[in-house]
Amino acid sequence: DTGVSQDPRHKITKRGQNxxxxxDPISEHNRLYWYRQTLGQxxxxxxxxxxxxxxxxxxxxxxxxxxxxxxxxxxxxxIQRTEQGDSAMYLCASTPADGQETxxxxxxxxxxxx
Amino acid sequence: xxxxxxxEDQVNVAEGNPLTVKCTYxxxxxxxxxxxxxxxxxxxxxxLKYITGDNLVKGSYGFEAEFNKSQTSFxxxxxxxxxxxxxxxxxxxxPPNTDKLIFGxxxxxxxxx
Numbered sequence: 001d002t003g004v005s006q007d008p009r010h011k012i013t014k015r016g017q018n019x020x021x022x023x024d025p026i027s028e029h030n031r032l033y034w035y036r037q038t039l040g041q042x043x044x045x046x047x048x049x050x051x052x053x054x055x056x057x058x059x060x061x062x063x064x065x066x067x068x069x070x071x072x073x074x075x076x077x078x079i080q081r082t083e084q085g086d087s088a089m090y091l092c093a094s095t096p097a098d099g100q101e102t103x104x105x106x107x108x109x110x111x112x113x114x
Numbered sequence: 115x116x117x118x119x120x121x122e123d124q125v126n127v128a129e130g131n132p133l134t135v136k137c138t139y140x141x142x143x144x145x146x147x148x149x150x151x152x153x154x155x156x157x158x159x160x161x162l163k164y165i166t167g168d169n170l171v172k173g174s175y176g177f178e179a180e181f182n183k184s185q186t187s188f189x190x191x192x193x194x195x196x197x198x199x200x201x202x203x204x205x206x207x208x209p210p211n212t213d214k215l216i217f218g219x220x221x222x223x224x225x226x227x
Contacts, residue, residue, distance in 0.1 A: 041219055043204070043217050056213065058214075095213075102163060105158040108157050
């Protein structure tokens with residue numbers, strides 16, 4: 001079991017560019033979550049999938065943000081027209097299908113928007 | 115509004131001494147409660163959780179936490195701190211009828227030799 005993986009680990013982009021992050025959950029975990037963590041704060045929930053269905057979205061997820069999990073395995077988070085305020089660590093987590101309720105987190109993708 | 119409070123930005127303790135990292139929450143109903151640890155430039159690592167049952171739960175690396183319903187608290191404890199325990203600790207709650215976690219702002223634990 002290799003844990004949750006995220007790619008890339010770091011991303012530097014210019015304001016106005018689009019970026020896409022990928023998350024691969026632990027094998028056979030059917031629930032996948034995205035969080036955002038800014039400096040000095042705890043992670044904040046963005047969105048959540050059960051298999052390929054996106055079940056909940058935070059108000060933090062503006063229309064510039066979109067997340068997908070097309071085959072119920074990996075997920076992508078895209079940010080369009082990035083702004084400096086988007087600079088943060090983007091964390092992905094997954095949960096087993098057996099209802100253990102523990103979310104296992106990946107190492108995160110650190111985004112810097114210049 | 116649902117929230118989690120970690121009143122101490124930093125806790126300093128000498129190696130070998132007991133440590134406590136405080137957490138209180140404001141959530142309706144019976145939430146699930148979690149502690150995670152974060153090392154520099156790393157993701158969150160699960161330590162322990164309370165779902166139901168015994169108020170004292172034991173987790174990884176010798177940590178434990180005590181759930182107190184009347185005080186809506188879930189303090190993290192360890193009988194004897196190690197220098198390697200130095201990290202950022204987050205308390206989180208999962209409110210009823212949702213799968214999202216609400217995190218506190220974190221407490222930096224510094225264990226000095």
